[in-house]
Structures are given as structure tokens and as C-alpha cells.
Amino acid sequence: MRISSASLAWSWSLLAGAAHAQFLVSELSFGYTNRIAPEHSRSIPHFELQGNPYQPEILSNKVVLTPAAPAPGGQRGAVWAEHTLDYSRWLADVDFRVSGPERGGGNLNIWLVKDGPTNVGTSSVYTVGKFEGLVLVLDASGVRGGGSLRGYLNDGTKEYKALTGIDSLAFAHCDYPFRNLGRPAQVKIQQTDRLFSVELDGHLCFSSEDVVIPTGYRFGVTAASADTPDSAEIFKLVVMHDNNDYTFKSDEHQRQQQQHEFHDEHDQYTKQKPVAGGEGHPPVRISRGGMVEDTPEARNYERDNVPDADANTITSSKAQFADLHNRLQSVNHHLSTIFRQVATSDQVGEKRHEEVSVQLGQLKGLLTKLDRLDMIEDKLEQMERDMKTLHSELRQSVANAESSVRQHVAGRLEGHHDRLAETLRHPGYGRLIFVIVAGQLLLAGAYVFYKRRKASSPKKYL
Template sequence: MARFQDIGKSVVWALISAALSQASSVVERSSFGNGRRISHGGAGLTGWLVSGSDLCLTIQLSDRIILTPPYPGNKRGALWAEEIIHDPEWSAAFDFRANGEERSGGNLQVWSSANVDGLAFGHCDYQYRNLGRPSKLQIKQSTREFEVLIDGNTCFKTAKAFVPPGNVFGITAASAESPDSFEAFRFVATSQSSSEANRKKERNYEAQHRPPPAKDEKAPSGGNIDGQVKDLQNRLQTISSATTKLMEELHALSATNADRMKEIIRIIAHRDQVSSVDQRIQRIERMVETMQREIERKDYQHQFKQLQDLLHNSHSGLLDNLQESSHRILSSAPRMGFFIFLIIAVQLLLAAAYVLYKKRRSGMPKKFL
């Protein structure tokens, strides 16, 4: 029975040690979104100063923080941790997403500085916009090197840079006239000194609750057995309560994941429509650019010369046909001189007949009444 009790206590100590070790490595007041809701009804973010520009405050949801909204543009959003990191060895994991139109603009910065105008160093090119999923940024500093990773890939790493302790973490975002929407899902800061301090607490807890060594192998008395059984029952009840609480958190996490899945499906459906329209526009733009390049690159002087020759030949042929047609019309038409002579002769005959008629009438005898 004593061995069983020792095993039970060892299991309890192991569970408590693992929990303390895991929780101690996270700087809680410089972290958010680490396995729990970020905000409850917009009640603020514990340990962080939240700000925005032009009365358009940063939007806090249960699973994300929208630093700059999709509309309107030219907005600013910022998160600044209140707790100072005193340990020279630390790491930060930041999950974010950037969405916007194809020609949108904006910028997102992660700070570890006591002064916002501090020195910046390091650079790498990475396509993080409109991925449809959060990008994971990791910043690590040890006594040997400083390293930045994006989605598990090393952005840059150097042993010549070292950020001195005594700084705070900050996240700032700004959007352009055609805005990008920056969303912060998770920021987890870990510190080596907090882990060491909590491991000391763990060792003290274990030393205080470790049972005294057995003096002999004699069977314990009935009273001791009852007390040990009762103590074991209490410990098992504590473990059962912790398990129940863990199951409740798992159920809450499952419900949150279901909501996220519904939202992702809705966003994907909308994004498919937008992507289809965007692909059509891109195809049209490529066609226009291809035509423009062909026009600029190809020499049309030869085609213009051929067209000019064709027009000249057509004009010459039309004039020749017109002259030939007019000549035919004139040659096939009756002679006008004959008609004129005939008309004049008829008129002279009529005049002579009229004169002859007058003479005969004047020479006729006149009758008087």
C-alpha cells in the first residue's frame, strides 16, 4: 500500500511539474491567443495597450484582433505589451494574416524595443498576402544568435545582432488608400528566466510535499492506512477535477474550431467568386499587354506601302474605266448635227408656206356687201 501511495504521489508530482514547467515558459502578460479567447465581448486585452487612428479603434474578436479594417483606408492600429522582458534569451511567436485587393498596400511591424525609433536590421522577401491562412512569424534570441523564421522557413539568422534586455513587445499596422486588412491571431512570448524561476518553485513544492522515508518494512497501523487512503482519495478527486476542467476546455476549443471552420468555409466561398473575377481580369490584362507589345514591336511600314499601292492601282483603274465608259457613251450616241439641220429645215419650210399663204390670200378678190 505504501508503494502504491508513493507511485500515486509521484504521478501527481509529475503532472504538477509538467503543468508548471509548460505554463512558466510563457510570459502571460506579454501574450494573447494562447489556447484561450482573446477578448470577451470587447472588454479589452489583458496586459496590452490597444490603440487605433481616427476613432477607428482596433477591433477585438474572440479569436483575432483586426489592426486595420478592410474599409476605409489610411488607418493605424497598434498593440503594446505592458510587461518588460528582462531576460536576454527570449522568443516570440506571432500568427497574422493580411488580406486585400491585388493592388492594395499597407505594412505590419513587430517591435521589441524600449523606443519605437530603435534600430531595424535584417530583411527577406516573402509573399504573405492573400494566402487564406495565418502566417506564422517566429523571432528567437539566445546568447549565440538572433533568428527570424516565417512559416517554418528561416528568414535570416545572424550572430552579430543582439537586442538588449529591458524592452517590451509591440505590434503596429498601417493601411494605404487602397487598404490591406491586418489580423493578429496569436502572440506568445517566452522567457528563459521565467522558466528557471518556476522550476525553482516546482522543486520547492516537491520538497515540501515529499513523504518522509520509511524507517522499516513493517506493516503500517490501521489508522495510518485510513489516513493514507483518504489522502489518496483526495488526490484522485483533485486529479478528477482537473481532468473535468480540461475536458470543458477541450469542448470549448472544439466549439471554437467549429465556428472557425464555418467562417473559413464562408470566406473560401466568397474568395472563390472574387478569385474567378480576378482571374478573368488578369486574362484580359494579359491579352491587352500582349497586343500592346505586338503593336510596339512589329513594323507595319511594309503593310502601309502595300495598302498605298493598292489604293493607287484602284484609283488608276477607276479613272481608266471612267474615260473608256464616257468614250463609249459619246461614240454610241446619235449625231446632234443632223437633228439640228432637220429642225432648221422644217422651220424654213413652215416659214415659206406661211409666206406663200399670205401672198395668195392678199391676191384673192375681195367681196363687198
């Protein structure tokens, strides 16, 4: 059987990405299984909770560092890893959600510092004293007030709470509207041999070749709420390391990683993605092809990598055939693994498709409410037209009534003023005098008649 060098080169380039894997550090991670903490537990394994005045609340799938209204403002919460990060190449993934009123307040801080629970506690970058390490701050500032992420470094000499203009001390920043998204937001921090980078929801925020975080620091997340509080929730903190980075891994940790047991494969895929180090879950490998269980087949996948050999060392046809056979067998194993990963990805894709279909159905139900809004808008427009018609009719009625009153008054008073003026112009005093004199004479005659009749009447004597 003959295989061209071009075909072999293509096969090896296809498998180069799959050969690069990362492993999860369970003692620095939470939120990668169905539950953040064991049921009825008030603590997270390998993590320490701090709060002022109240401790953070642990729910099944999240940690509430600061609650929203009606809870009072001015609260602080923190979650700190009990173990240090002892790897030089690593990747940290933080899923969080911040929600609250339209105008937000407070901040969320992601720390990787020395002795974080003691030196930082529940502080934010604006209230912390001296610290040594890195902090990424998410607050409601930014160009449009929608939010931003800023990165700060300190060697333990600067006391930040005593400084002014802390925003200007950031070595990098980017605008990021993280509040009220309706979904968890993601911050991904990665340290490689040559680059330090920060991504937000899959988009690069900033990167630098001059930043190298030393080992021995602790991960932590703190949140502080303002007078009008925001709800700060942490869904996941996952830390992974390069599988080639064995420099800082102790023998005890290796033994612990080898002692993780298997559970039913069906449960691993019907529930949340399996990850290494969780209680009751097998360890997994995280590669470019996706998340894969650390099963014997997966370990064989690593062992099947045939090391490169110098062509000058293969001198016989038998050795050449054996080398070609081994490499073809390795290619076959890798392709089988890729096919299994693709099948797993298809299952995950189908599940996500079903979830999206359900959400689309719910969205269609909400769209029917928009039709009702159109009906209400039409009714309001009809009411507006009716009001305008009623207003015009009322004005016309008032005008008609005013015209009728004017016509009526004008008909009644027509000529009245002229007659009154004519009468006043020629007053008659003679008639008045005649009436007075005649009345006096009539009274005088009646008196005389009375006297005469009385005098002529017979007198009566007793």
C-alpha cells in the same frame, strides 16, 4: 531484474527531450484561447491599444490594426503589452495576416523595446524617432517585390525618421512573401543562452550569436497602411519562457501562476488548445511532446526526474536496488506521460484530419467550376471557328457579286462606244439645213395663202 546500461542510456535519451519544457507568460500573451478579449469588451487584458485616426478593432479571434478598402488609407494601429519581459531565455510567436490589392503598401512592425507605448506608439521603423531595442519589419519590398523581413537594433542614440537608406541599416533580412496567403503567417522569435533566431512559417530566416536582448523591454506590434490600404490582422501573440529560467521571476508572479484553476478537460480539447494564464483556463506546459495541462500529474512528471548520483556513493546492494527501483519507476512514469501525450496528439491529428477532409470536399466543389471553364473555353473556340467560316463565306459572296456586276455592265455596253464614236466621226449638217429652209418656205407659203384668201373674200359693209 537485470537491465543493461545500454537500455538505460536509450531510455534516458528518449526522455531528455520531454524533460525540457517551456511555460507561457500570460500577461504578455493573447490569442491562445477561444477569444482574444472577454465578450463585449473593447480591450485586451494586459495590453494597450493605440490608433490614428481610429482605434484598432477587436474581433473574437483577431485584432485588426489597419482595415482594408473601402476604409481610407494612411491609418496606423498598435497593440502594446503593459508588462515587461523579465526572462533571459524566451520564445515569442506572432500569427498575423496581411491582405489587400495586388500591389501592396504599408508595413507591419514587431517590437521589443524599452517604453514602447511612449517612445514608439503607432510609428513604424520609417517614422519612429529614438528607441532602444529590437524591431522586425515586414514590408512589400524584396528581390521580387513579394515581401521581406528585416531586423533592426538601436541603442537609443539613432533617430530613425531623420535617416535615409534605412534598409541598409538592417543587421539581417530574408525574403518572405507574406501578403495574400489566405491563411495566418507565423513569425517565431527565440532567445537562448547562445543564440538569437527568427523563423518564418517554420523555416529559419536568420540567427545570430552576437545578439542578446536585455530584459525589461515590452512587446508590441504596429502597422501602417499606404494610400491603398492593406488589412493587417493579429491573431496571436504568445510569449513563453524556459522552465529553468527562474532568475527574473518574482515571488508574486509565482503565486499568480499557482492560483490558476482547472476547468473541464473535455472543453480544453474540443476547443482551442489550453494555455496558461488565460481567464477560465488552467496553465499548461509546452514541451517537445506538445502542449500539456499543468495538472498534478504533469507536476509529478517534473518531480519524478531522479537526480544523477555518483556510483561510488552506492555501496550496498540495498542502496543499489533502491536506486534502480527509483529510476525504473521514473522511467515508467515518463513513458506513461509520453503515451498520454501521443494519445492527445492522435486526437488532435484526427481532428485536423477531419478539418482537412472538409476543406478537400470544398476544394472538390470548386474544381467543378474549373470544368465549367473548360466548357466555356470550348464554346469560345467554336465561336472563333464559326466567325472564321462566316468571314470566308462573306468574302466569297462579295467577290461573286462583283463578278456578276462586271459581266452585266460589260454585256450592256458592248459596241455602244464604237457606235457613238462612228456617229461623232461623220456629222450630217445638210439635213439640218434642209429642215430649216423647208420650214421657212412652208411658213412663207402659208402666209401668202392666207393673204390671198382674205383679199378674195367678200367685204361686209355696215
